[in-house]
Amino acid sequence: MSVRYTEFHPRWYRPPMSVFWWAHRRSYLIFVLRELSSIFTAWSVVFLLLLVHAVSQGGKQYRQFLDLSSNPWMLALNVITIAFLVFHAITWFNLAPQAMVVRLRGNRVPRSWVSYAHYAAWALLSALVAWLILR
Amino acid sequence: MPDRIILQVSRYRPERELEPTTQEYEIPLREEWAVLDGLNHVKDKLDGTLSYRWSCRMGICGSCGMTVNGEPRLTCATFLTDYSPGPIRIEPLQNFPVIRDLVVEIGDFMRKLPQVKPWLVRGEDAAAPQGELLQTPSELDDYKQYSMCINCMLCYSACPIVGLEEDFLGPAAIALAQRYNLDSRDEGAHERMNVLSTAAGVWGCTFVGECTEACPKGVDPAGAIQRYKLTAAAESLRSFLLPWRSA
Numbered sequence: 001m002s003v004r005y006t007e008f009h010p011r012w013y014r015p016p017m018s019v020f021w022w023a024h025r026r027s028y029l030i031f032v033l034r035e036l037s038s039i040f041t042a043w044s045v046v047f048l049l050l051l052v053h054a055v056s057q058g059g060k061q062y063r064q065f066l067d068l069s070s071n072p073w074m075l076a077l078n079v080i081t082i083a084f085l086v087f088h089a090i091t092w093f094n095l096a097p098q099a100m101v102v103r104l105r106g107n108r109v110p111r112s113w114v115s116y117a118h119y120a121a122w123a124l125l126s127a128l129v130a131w132l133i134l135r
Numbered sequence: 136m137p138d139r140i141i142l143q144v145s146r147y148r149p150e151r152e153l154e155p156t157t158q159e160y161e162i163p164l165r166e167e168w169a170v171l172d173g174l175n176h177v178k179d180k181l182d183g184t185l186s187y188r189w190s191c192r193m194g195i196c197g198s199c200g201m202t203v204n205g206e207p208r209l210t211c212a213t214f215l216t217d218y219s220p221g222p223i224r225i226e227p228l229q230n231f232p233v234i235r236d237l238v239v240e241i242g243d244f245m246r247k248l249p250q251v252k253p254w255l256v257r258g259e260d261a262a263a264p265q266g267e268l269l270q271t272p273s274e275l276d277d278y279k280q281y282s283m284c285i286n287c288m289l290c291y292s293a294c295p296i297v298g299l300e301e302d303f304l305g306p307a308a309i310a311l312a313q314r315y316n317l318d319s320r321d322e323g324a325h326e327r328m329n330v331l332s333t334a335a336g337v338w339g340c341t342f343v344g345e346c347t348e349a350c351p352k353g354v355d356p357a358g359a360i361q362r363y364k365l366t367a368a369a370e371s372l373r374s375f376l377l378p379w380r381s382a
Binding site for chain 1 (some may be wrong): 149153155205229232234240273298299342343345347355358364
């Protein structure tokens with residue numbers, strides 16, 4: 001923090017902040033993992049776009065994409081990605097009620113309802129996507 | 136229950152040491168004693184040189200914030216028995232320079248706080264109100280939670296962004312800005328936006344959420360900041376789409 005030294009306080013002690021400050025407390029670690037999950041969320045979008053592009057290019061391109069996707073390294077990356085995606089969604093859905101104040105007939109909707117609405121929307125959209133793919 | 140407990144107190148005496156050391160004091164463990172009572176016992180009976188801040192002893196003045204076993208706490212509201220059999224580690228608030236022992240330098244916070252104009256702003260050319268400015272219970276509820284802030288700075292101690300970004304306004308200042316923004320009598324929201332909707336304001340917050348966990352008064356600064364992000368984003372969008380509507 002920026003502070004002005006005066007002749008009366010010449011030697012304040014400024015505790016150094018460790019590079020590993022996030023490892024000292026569970027909540028900080030969860031926060032850093034949540035921030036890190038954004039990278040994997042971005043990768044999942046890129047992967048989806050690559051899939052859509054491969055499908056649009058025809059059978060040969062699509063098979064090449066499937067070969068690439070079945071590569072052990074790619075599989076490992078995507079398993080980690082889905083774990084981080086679930087972590088990302090759950091942590092943000094749990095935080096959503098703090099940011100969203102929803103009022104119904106003048107009364108504030110209970111916080112848990114805001115979370116449940118997010119999970120319900122997630123389940124609904126997942127079911128819709130599953131139906132589109134599996135029908 | 137044992138009848139004694141050890142306090143491991145951080146000492147920093149700038150005239151004779153370059154960094155803090157730890158000093159142990161053994162004090163009586165009494166059910167009705169808060170950590171602050173333990174420190175007062177040390178000061179009165181064992182070591183008069185120990186320095187720390189306190190005043191009201193009842194969670195109102197916000198002076199006695201310290202780090203107790205690694206957590207930012209009001210020492211007047213933290214009981215010794217909860218840490219039995221001890222020892223209890225007592226350090227100054229984190230993210231602040233230390234002046235002496237458990238006393239931290241709060242000038243940075245005191246300079247940031249007035250930037251958000253934490254008072255009722257009324258239009259200069261508006262006529263003085265005739266009588267009271269009345270509010271409904273619902274209008275009071277909009278901001279009452281944020282008005283409970285006692286400026287104890289536990290949220291600044293809990294927030295890693297405060298420690299990493301020296302320009303960050305910090306949780307309490309933003310929550311207090313919201314206390315006035317959401318007050319139906321206030322007209323200063325637009326003036327505050329210039330300070331709040333910046334990289335050093337709400338956009339500096341990455342929603343760690345520890346400020347809310349640390350707050351002894353249930354203010355929820357993290358919620359206040361996220362709510363303001365929505366307000367600021369909506370205002371930016373409005374001024375982009377409807378430039379003639381924005382003030």
